[in-house]
Amino acid sequence: MTTTVQGFVRADGRKGIRNILVVAYLVECAHHVARQIVAPFADQSVHLIGFPGCYPSAYAHRVLQNVCTHPNVGAVLVVALGCESFDRAGLAEAIADSGRPVATLVIQEEGGTSATVAAGRRWIAQTLPELDRVGRAEMELHELIVGTICGGSDATSGLTANPVCGRVFDMLVARGATCIFEETGELIGCEQHMASRAVTPELARLLIDSVEKAARYYTVLGHASFAPGNAEGGLSTIEEKSLGAYCKSGTAPISGLLKPGDIPSGGGLYLLDVVPDGPVRFGFPNIADNAEIVELISCGCHLILFTTGRGSVVGSAVAPVIKVCANPETYQRLADDMDVNAGRVLQGEATLDEVAAELFELVLAVAAGKQTASERLGHQEFLLGYKFFEPTPAVGAAGRCAVFAPPA
Amino acid sequence: MTEKPDANAVLNDRRLLLLSPRDNVAAARQTIAAGERILIAGQLVTVAQDIPSGHKVAVRPIAAGEKIIKYGAPIGSATRDIAPGQYVHTHNIKSDYLPTYTQRGPV
Numbered sequence: 001m002t003t004t005v006q007g008f009v010r011a012d013g014r015k016g017i018r019n020i021l022v023v024a025y026l027v028e029c030a031h032h033v034a035r036q037i038v039a040p041f042a043d044q045s046v047h048l049i050g051f052p053g054c055y056p057s058a059y060a061h062r063v064l065q066n067v068c069t070h071p072n073v074g075a076v077l078v079v080a081l082g083c084e085s086f087d088r089a090g091l092a093e094a095i096a097d098s099g100r101p102v103a104t105l106v107i108q109e110e111g112g113t114s115a116t117v118a119a120g121r122r123w124i125a126q127t128l129p130e131l132d133r134v135g136r137a138e139m140e141l142h143e144l145i146v147g148t149i150c151g152g153s154d155a156t157s158g159l160t161a162n163p164v165c166g167r168v169f170d171m172l173v174a175r176g177a178t179c180i181f182e183e184t185g186e187l188i189g190c191e192q193h194m195a196s197r198a199v200t201p202e203l204a205r206l207l208i209d210s211v212e213k214a215a216r217y218y219t220v221l222g223h224a225s226f227a228p229g230n231a232e233g234g235l236s237t238i239e240e241k242s243l244g245a246y247c248k249s250g251t252a253p254i255s256g257l258l259k260p261g262d263i264p265s266g267g268g269l270y271l272l273d274v275v276p277d278g279p280v281r282f283g284f285p286n287i288a289d290n291a292e293i294v295e296l297i298s299c300g301c302h303l304i305l306f307t308t309g310r311g312s313v314v315g316s317a318v319a320p321v322i323k324v325c326a327n328p329e330t331y332q333r334l335a336d337d338m339d340v341n342a343g344r345v346l347q348g349e350a351t352l353d354e355v356a357a358e359l360f361e362l363v364l365a366v367a368a369g370k371q372t373a374s375e376r377l378g379h380q381e382f383l384l385g386y387k388f389f390e391p392t393p394a395v396g397a398a399g400r401c402a403v404f405a406p407p408a
Numbered sequence: 409m410t411e412k413p414d415a416n417a418v419l420n421d422r423r424l425l426l427l428s429p430r431d432n433v434a435a436a437r438q439t440i441a442a443g444e445r446i447l448i449a450g451q452l453v454t455v456a457q458d459i460p461s462g463h464k465v466a467v468r469p470i471a472a473g474e475k476i477i478k479y480g481a482p483i484g485s486a487t488r489d490i491a492p493g494q495y496v497h498t499h500n501i502k503s504d505y506l507p508t509y510t511q512r513g514p515v
Binding site: 154155156158159188189190193215218219222223224226227228231232233234236237238239240243244309327328329346347348 | 422425427435437438460461462463464476478479481482483484496497498501502503504505506507508509510511515
């Protein structure tokens, strides 16, 4: 790295780029109490995450557990109402096994709202000094996992910000980092080209299957992953949006297909399949961009490259989000929310390679602790809903994630 | 009949961006107002309606049913004949997979 990154070393050996205490509510009924617990610590890297549903979900458990044991997270306070389905003991055990301080507050046992809020705030005040003592060690690029997503896309996204992101992905992968792109519903029309980049024929087949599954899913729902703003921004069809979005993946070979919660290791480029398996149930696969960001974080992403044309302002809990603005007119209006102005390419003021070099340096700086625009503005969105996934086919490799290329 | 548009002529109009030589549409780098003239395959064409920044213009004749090519790949099919210089969007092309939604419903 040209910038030295001092990672936060966790007991499980993974390294983070932030040192966050998360408060996790396990049902919407505990959301307000958890939010009240966090309120006084807004400026102290205490983030609120959670799951609203009362019914059980293996998917939600896996994602929330992975976020709670993410390398950017140093301690966890679990807040339950008491009667919800979420296996709070199993969650707390997994967090404790990862070597992180963890406490569970059950509102029905603590004595209600005020008592739980007071107990939660006491625990955080006690635990923050412990977090400050976490060890630091140099972090190499091959230890970094970077995800990408586009949101609020318009026709400039695929001309500037997405190709810039693709170039940065190529630079990262070439240096041993792990990169993840996603949203198979926004790859409809790109499946054959994507298959041609797969490292094995079996993976090529799986990549095509994953996009065909997304097309089937959206056909049943009667709606593509396409917002009215996309059309106003000049995107006429899902295929056009897809081709623009696909540029984010760069040109590296595709090493594997992940499902939410699969954490790749050993570097390379991966596709995250975010569309559920089996018959259509629980509604739209991702009701908004932050649901996909949470899934990327559950796969170990330390930071997220977010490209936008129309102008999204979101950030995320747990992982910094770098906002790359594709449209120069949007940048004029929303500059305070943006980290990189890729729209300069359209105006002939910079080349794709120049903006990519700028973004690459920013990735290193953010990994080293520099605040992104959304972090500075206090964005900590978190969205987790219901889905169902079959276990990831472990074709050609050990472990749950479909890794096809052996680590270099 | 020529297979390919004259890519150089299109690229000579700095307001247009042809992403692949195979493409039959180009993207507008900036908003082109109705009445302005653009250079398409060596011919000056007067634009009939505003083409907002990032939106598409036909760079050669496209027949109804023909594939629309951008990034060198199909992004849908023409629903009517489109002449060079015409604005290309949801009013004259459609997805080959799923309908496109606006705030007023599918188009």
